[in-house]
Amino acid sequence: MVRAGGSLSVVSRPTNEPGPGELVVATEYAGLCGTDIQMLRGLRDDPAPVIGHEGIATVVAAGPGVRPEFAPGTLVAVNPTHPTDPGFLLGHNVDGLLQERTLLPATAVTGGMVLPLPADTDRTLAPLLEPLAVVRYALRQLHAFAPRTLIVYGDGVIGHLAVRAARRWLGSATRVILVHHTESGRAFSEAAPYRADVLCTRLDWARLEPGVVGALLATPRDATVFALESVLALGAEELAVDLVGGLPPNATTPLLPGIDLTAARAANCGGLPDPARIVTTDSADGNRVHLFGHRGVADRHLLDAAAELAAEPGRYRDLITHETDLEGAVRVMRALAGSRDRVIDGRRLIKLSVHMGAKQ
Template identity: 35%
Template sequence: MSPAAALSIERTPGNQFIEVVRPVPALAPGELLLGIETAGVCGTDIQIVKGMRSEAATVLGHEACCTVLGVGQRWAGRYAEGDRVAVNPTSSTDSGFLLGHSVDGVWSSHLLVTEHAVELGQVMPLPENLDPVLAVLVEPLACAIYSWSILRDAQVERVVVLGDGAVGRLVAWLDSLHLDSSAVVLAGRLDIEDERARAHVLRGMRGRTGVVIATPRDSTATCVSIALENAGDGSVIDIIGGIDPGPDPILQYAARVRAQNVCGRPSKPNMFNLEVGVPDAPRRVQITGHRGVSHEHFRDAAELLLARGDEVKDLITHVATPTEAVGALNGMAAGGARVLAGRRILKLVIDFRDGTTA
């Protein structure tokens, strides 16, 4: 493909995914042109693919490793062609900027970053020697770092992670670096449904526990209920995944609190307190949540992956061409399983390094 052409994976109005070739966008003085080396498919993306949530973007994706291909005149001296960068997908000051949701994302060989997004500081440097496949884990690991900062300040003694997708596994791995590994329990859907495994999970909630809920939004209510029924006195429930609150007043309040904690702000996150259990022996539990990550979380995640990325590289189960990715996405959109090449997808990376970013 000619360097003047850009390849995107685009979503049609009928929720099908197609490869589209367009001219590389022209660069204005205040913009940056990025070449996407690799892009990740996250759990939220899969919810959109399956029709579980609606977003405005035609091009999805917010996890990527990029190279600066063009620098608008305004940013000369701050960025240079060849810089390795990524885009922090959420802004703490502009709720209208949400990469891959409200604005087109990174499932494309090229991304034109607007002057406003550059002004917000969303284009972040990456270590030059960070593997571009591993680099798609920077943003989800930054989310795990955000979560740990909350649990650390709450002085939890143990952690139970509900949700064994890529984010949940990163949370469990990170928290195990700070606590004894025996004090961290990772539980997926099957662990909750199986009686013996469920008993092990619930035992992990005894005492002052951080319960991190990293599940799709349709499972959040069940997991919050489990945590409230079993978490010990002084525990903190941190909701990383989305919330579909419905009529439940606790979930409605949790959704409002989660929306107030954005990209590390405020520095002391909003929480709300509940007393649960029997009246003569109540348990005090705090509920919080957050969305987005700060630039500091993002930088810390990149450095940690550079230093210890080999420990989490197996989370990336598939590296696919755009054509292969389109087949998998359309299979999921049609109600199929999260499977590619006969293996369940945990983290799928789309590799755009075929000359289109040159």
């Protein structure tokens, strides 16, 4: 699936032979991410013509010098964000997984970005692996502050995964609030088998438990500052915030004087440094705020997410709301690129799974 000149289509391209240290992998299942949709809408200028950074694949060819653990036939996940090499960002500046064969450069292989998975891994859950790893990173950092209330802002796949993982990774006593963008989003959550304690479209103080408040902001880059300000306006005496969603360059808010929000998010990349770099400051109202963010995850977060999906597949499976092949994915992505409406084929889309086998 290739982006070119504002269009999106399925084309035939030659498969490159792997050079020293390189791998060619065959995608089995891949997911569509919110950042992919932003690229399709022209809101990001990432150059890769082939998008897709969520999924699992099978090694089909290994170049000279590749370790035996990556022999052909090995099932692998690919960590899309290299912590020290900005030249490797899968599906953004390097061709991604929405193609039958993907060439992975040596920097990804030697840098530990390719992770062997058990052969019995449930491949159909692959589109949830990387986003659940993002949630694992976020909740692991927030856990250090022992929040009594967790506010999840955003009702996309990250938000829904966070709601379902929160009590398993933060503790059963944590009160979880899911803030939706629309009433239709709230209605989807109301009918879901695993729900937050509170479903709402706006926040108010009465919904908070006494003590530290945690917030996971899983919003598009044009909504993250608004979400942050909504959480800050609650006036919690101590607040820990993870800026999962993107931000425009040099983003700021008068509620946190002197803080470069974009820099705070960019300070952590691919799981480094460890522990994460956190900005602690006082809000304009004098309340203590711990602020951090991250681009990408570490391998350990992917492995934790894989273990979680293996242990509790039914807890997450229904979040894959749509499945199709490459040709069908073009139709869905064109619809998403041209509209803010997330209803596809009469159903609200949370996660699209693209299967490289027969049409579904």
